[in-house]
Amino acid sequence: MNEFDFIDRLRQRANSQKHSARVLTGIGDDSSIIAQRADRDLIVTTDLLVEGVDFLRGASPARLLGHKALAVSLSDIAAMGSRPFWSFLSIGMPRDEWTTNFKDEFFEGYFALADRFGVTLAGGDVSETKESIVIDSIVLGEVKSGAAVNRSTARAGDQIYVTGHLGGAAAGLKLIGNGARVRQESERGSSPTVREGVGTEPLAIANGLSLSDQSTSRSDDDSIQTLLLRQLRPSPRVGWGIILGEEHLATAMIDISDGLSSDLNHLCRESNVGSLIESSSIPLDDEVKRLCGRRALDPLALALHGGEDFELLFTVAPENVSRLPKRVDGVAISHIGAITEAPEVRIREQNRIWDLKPQGFEHFRD
Amino acid sequence: MNEFDFIDRLRQRANSQKHSARVLTGIGDDSSIIAQRADRDLIVTTDLLVEGVDFLRGASPARLLGHKALAVSLSDIAAMGSRPFWSFLSIGMPRDEWTTNFKDEFFEGYFALADRFGVTLAGGDVSETKESIVIDSIVLGEVKSGAAVNRSTARAGDQIYVTGHLGGAAAGLKLIGNGARVRQESERGSSPTVREGVGTEPLAIANGLSLSDQSTSRSDDDSIQTLLLRQLRPSPRVGWGIILGEEHLATAMIDISDGLSSDLNHLCRESNVGSLIESSSIPLDDEVKRLCGRRALDPLALALHGGEDFELLFTVAPENVSRLPKRVDGVAISHIGAITEAPEVRIREQNRIWDLKPQGFEHFRD
Numbered sequence: 001m002n003e004f005d006f007i008d009r010l011r012q013r014a015n016s017q018k019h020s021a022r023v024l025t026g027i028g029d030d031s032s033i034i035a036q037r038a039d040r041d042l043i044v045t046t047d048l049l050v051e052g053v054d055f056l057r058g059a060s061p062a063r064l065l066g067h068k069a070l071a072v073s074l075s076d077i078a079a080m081g082s083r084p085f086w087s088f089l090s091i092g093m094p095r096d097e098w099t100t101n102f103k104d105e106f107f108e109g110y111f112a113l114a115d116r117f118g119v120t121l122a123g124g125d126v127s128e129t130k131e132s133i134v135i136d137s138i139v140l141g142e143v144k145s146g147a148a149v150n151r152s153t154a155r156a157g158d159q160i161y162v163t164g165h166l167g168g169a170a171a172g173l174k175l176i177g178n179g180a181r182v183r184q185e186s187e188r189g190s191s192p193t194v195r196e197g198v199g200t201e202p203l204a205i206a207n208g209l210s211l212s213d214q215s216t217s218r219s220d221d222d223s224i225q226t227l228l229l230r231q232l233r234p235s236p237r238v239g240w241g242i243i244l245g246e247e248h249l250a251t252a253m254i255d256i257s258d259g260l261s262s263d264l265n266h267l268c269r270e271s272n273v274g275s276l277i278e279s280s281s282i283p284l285d286d287e288v289k290r291l292c293g294r295r296a297l298d299p300l301a302l303a304l305h306g307g308e309d310f311e312l313l314f315t316v317a318p319e320n321v322s323r324l325p326k327r328v329d330g331v332a333i334s335h336i337g338a339i340t341e342a343p344e345v346r347i348r349e350q351n352r353i354w355d356l357k358p359q360g361f362e363h364f365r366d
Numbered sequence: 367m368n369e370f371d372f373i374d375r376l377r378q379r380a381n382s383q384k385h386s387a388r389v390l391t392g393i394g395d396d397s398s399i400i401a402q403r404a405d406r407d408l409i410v411t412t413d414l415l416v417e418g419v420d421f422l423r424g425a426s427p428a429r430l431l432g433h434k435a436l437a438v439s440l441s442d443i444a445a446m447g448s449r450p451f452w453s454f455l456s457i458g459m460p461r462d463e464w465t466t467n468f469k470d471e472f473f474e475g476y477f478a479l480a481d482r483f484g485v486t487l488a489g490g491d492v493s494e495t496k497e498s499i500v501i502d503s504i505v506l507g508e509v510k511s512g513a514a515v516n517r518s519t520a521r522a523g524d525q526i527y528v529t530g531h532l533g534g535a536a537a538g539l540k541l542i543g544n545g546a547r548v549r550q551e552s553e554r555g556s557s558p559t560v561r562e563g564v565g566t567e568p569l570a571i572a573n574g575l576s577l578s579d580q581s582t583s584r585s586d587d588d589s590i591q592t593l594l595l596r597q598l599r600p601s602p603r604v605g606w607g608i609i610l611g612e613e614h615l616a617t618a619m620i621d622i623s624d625g626l627s628s629d630l631n632h633l634c635r636e637s638n639v640g641s642l643i644e645s646s647s648i649p650l651d652d653e654v655k656r657l658c659g660r661r662a663l664d665p666l667a668l669a670l671h672g673g674e675d676f677e678l679l680f681t682v683a684p685e686n687v688s689r690l691p692k693r694v695d696g697v698a699i700s701h702i703g704a705i706t707e708a709p710e711v712r713i714r715e716q717n718r719i720w721d722l723k724p725q726g727f728e729h730f731r732d
Contacts, residue, residue, distance in 0.1 A: 024407060025516055028636070030445035030621055031411035031507070033514050038404035041390060044489060045397035046504060048456040052496040079396035090414040090456075090502045123410060125502070130418040132495065136456045136502035138412060141397070148399050150391055255396055270394070 003126055006103070013111060014121040023086065023122050032123035034086060034140070041148055043141040045076035051132040059176045061187045062102045064232040065135075066109030072257070073139035074117060074236035075310040079255035080141070081149035081245020084117055084238065088138040089124040094131055102133075117238050143245050149314070152270035154252035156341040158315035160275060161324070161333045163237045166260060167299050168285035170306020171292070172231025175224055182232060186225045223287040230285070234310040239329040244314055249323060253314035259307035261345075262358035267313065268345050277337030277356070279349040304347075305359040315339055369492055372469065379477060380487040389452065389488050398489035400452060400506070407514055409507040411442035417498040425542045427553045428468045430598040431501075432475030438623070439505035440483060440602035441676040445621035446507070447515035447611020450483055450604065454504040455490035460497055468499075483604050509611050515680070518636035520618035522707040524681035526641060527690070527699045529603045532626060533665050534651035536672020537658075538597025541590055548598060552591045589653040596651070600676040605695040610680055615689060619680035625673035627711075628724035633679065634711050643703030643722070645715040670713075671725040681705055 001009075011027040024033040036042070049069055051057055060068070070087060077084040089110070093102065114121060119139065237255075244250040254267045260282070268275050284299045292299045316324060326332065337347075347356040367375075377393040390399040402408070415435055417423055426434070436453060443450040455476070459468065480487060485505065603621075610616040620633045626648070634641050650665045658665045682690060692698065703713075713722040 025514070029517050030442040030619075031409045031448070033446070033516075034408040034410065035511065036402040036404055036406055036408050036508075038402055040402055042400040042402050042408070043397045044400065044452075044454060044506070046454050046456045046489060046491050046502070048458050048491040048493040048500075048502065050458050050493050050495045050500070053458075053494045076396040080399070082397070086410075088410060088412050088504070090412045092414050092416050092419075092500065123412065125412050125414040127414040127416050128419045129416045129500070130498060132498070134414075134416070134458065134495070134500045136412070136414065136491070136504075138454070138502075138504055140410070142402075145401065148391070150399075151395050253396075 007126060010107065010121070013107065017111070017115060017120050023120055026120070026122045027124070032088070034122065037142070039145055040142040041145050043077055043080050043082040043143060043148060045073050045139055047072045047076065047137045049135040049137065051134065056176065057133060059181060060232055061182060062105035063109035064182065064187055066106035067113050067233050069135045069137045070110050070113045070119070070139070071234045071236045072310065073137040074113070074119070074238055075234070075255040075257070077139050077141035078237050078241025079149075079151075079253050079312060080143065081147065081241055081250055081253060082141040082143035083242045084119050084139050084141040086122045086140040087114060087119050088122060090127070090136040090138070091124070092127040092129040092134045094129050094133070097133065147245050147248065149245050149250045149253040150270075151252050151254040151267045154267060154271035154273050154315040154339045155317070156273055156339050158251050158317055158339040159321055159335060160264075160277060160313070160315055160337045160339060161335055162256070162260070162283065162311055162313050163240050163333050164309070164311045164331050165283045165285040166256065166309050166311060167288040167302035167306050168227050168230030169234060169308035169310070170231075170302040171285065171288045172227040172229070173306075173308065175227055176231065180224050180228060182228045183225060186229060220291065223291050226287045227285075227291070231308060234308065236310055237312045237328075237331060240312055240331065240333075243325065243328055244312070247323065249316055249320055250314040251317055253312055256309045256311045256313055257307060259305045259359065260313065261304045261356050262307070263313055264356065265345050265358040267315075268339070268343070271339070272343070274340040274343040274345055275337055276340055276346045276348060276353070279347050281334060281336045283334040304356070373492060376473065376487070379473065383477070383481060383486050389486050392486070392488045393490070398454070400488065403508070405511055406508040407511050409443055409446050409448040409509060409514060411439050411505055413438045413442065413503045415501040415503065417500065422542065423499060425547060426598055427548060428471035429475035430548070430553055432472035433479050433599050435501045435503045436476050436479050436485070436505070437600050437602045438676065439503040440479070440485070440604055441600070441621040441623070443505050443507035444603050444607025445515075445517075445619050445678055446509065447513065447607055447616055447619060448507040448509035449608045450485045450505050450507040452488040452506040453480060453485050454488060456493070456502040456504075457490070458493040458495040458500045460495050460499070463499065513611050513614065515611050515616045515619040516636075517618055517620040517633045520633060520637035520639050520681040520705045521683070522639055522705050524617050524683055524705040525687055525701060526630075526643060526679070526681055526703045526705060527701055528622070528626070528649065528677055528679050529606050529699050530675070530677045530697050531649045531651040532622065532675050532677060533654045533668035533672050534593050534596030535600060535674035535676070536668045537651065537654045538593040538595070539672075539674070541593055542597065546590055546594060548594045549591060552595060586657065589657050592653045593651075593657070597674060600674065602676055603678045603697060606678055606697065606699075609691065609694055610678070613689065615682055615686055616680040617683055619678055622675045622677045622679055623673060625671045625725065626679065627670045627722050628673070629679055630722065631711050631724040633681075634705070634709070637705070638709070640706040640709040640711055641703055642706055642712045642714060642719070645713050647700060647702045649700040670722070
């Protein structure tokens, strides 16, 4: 199969999606064509994922990588209070992966998530690389004109919320660093916590958040699988994003990709405000609490600085708090603090108040 | 400077562009926001450029690489008969380039071309890579609703045209392979053919399209510089694209990125037609003719199969031929043949007719 045959096959797969009548031309031309609507704003995001930096080929099965590549961009669309519609994917891979199942499994994971949210793959590019896999994920969404939620529009007095739980993705990353690997049946989507009677593959776990200091119990193993999937198969909060935008509930929003401490600082800096959050209100991942409880690791530190949870961090005007749904798609929210006029970003832990410095992920620092 | 400082600086630079009031949110949020217009279709293209495959760091000065990254996508927008408006750029680079001038010079070249065509950089992503520079260039354009030109709509009897001249970019690539390098003053945009009295940097040219078999005359050296720039600083035919779309002149169009033989085959296959072109009508690059004339190389082969000229290949209904402008932005067109009902893609050379097989560039073939 050559490059053009592969693109033809992708085109057939994308055409079978049939989600969007507004894609006038999809894969297979110099560019793609999408019909516009004057009553909606277009939302565009791009996310570059690089092997060895953003993922490890040996630790990220292709199917999960396909899922994650799309998920991180869907999260950015959700963080604008908008609905995803179309995606584009540029992928470069070394020649040796061209003849493996990599690309088929990658797109299996990609399309499974795309179909779930009605997103049409409308174009992209394929290239060779010398060594590393590299993926640029582009998603286009829409929102009623003027209804998109920026990160720069929080106001003093707004209440701060976060979806889901934090720290799981960072714990999963630590586990990967310690040699833990996702089991094939977890990868394929069956929940590790309900699966029974399946043989456990060996886990090479060395130190840190690890189980080498004791026998690995069955439920610890399930916790590890769950945390690996928090890192490798994040769930973008698409439903929450749409509701927070369409219902004009959020005054500002950002997704937690760099870490709560970094992303709250981003939001406050862009909004020219500060914030005070309560450490006891931060929703810690249950599996992280379980595994960390018996070790020297601090679940709160993972939740504050870990990143890649892809939960939504948003602010709500006091008069709109009562209009917030309790759950969307089964995901609850937590009230963690409030926006302040004073520009400091602070956290209260028991009776002390600290400055919450950004300690999330940065690619470069010099 | 860390990643966020750099993005802040890019944001300031992009904001200084002030081209498009419809960018409601640009760089600096989770996604970008663009106001839509119901009377226009949106055109989207992405192009992945990988070091070692699509360019060599040592042979592509950063400023030219910034130019080319945008140029190849502008060419795709032009090939749809549309006008470019907004761009996004995902760039990954190894840590060692973070502290050099690379990114500044890259964006100098990028913005120079963007400003020339009124294109606003509206977003993107920055990542680290382990070794290679990788760039994904995304451009969004627009055209009157329904006026975009596909590659799949050529009809028997349509006349085939190409903008500019062919073969120069492929010759430039061969020269690079032989060790030729662009001079700094050529890189900065002064035309090598009018520049005088400047010292010539040593060229390490080994074989093939080379000058090692004789003393390098001054004008040969200028030809080499011109051909290197055809490869490293292609000129997207933005003006031609807009006119061919807006005036409903082209029935089908594609840009020549893989090579005339490949791209004409793409166009014919997608349109379910064939074609017959005249080899004597193919516009050969003058500098290629000069340098090749004294060697064993065939300028026609470079023009047919070389690729990366980023000229536009388009078809025109017979009744519209008289409406074609002679030149746009100083660039002429050549009539090279006609679309046929018979599905073969053929070329007439003197009195013989050959099948024109695609021999252009492919990333993978197995």
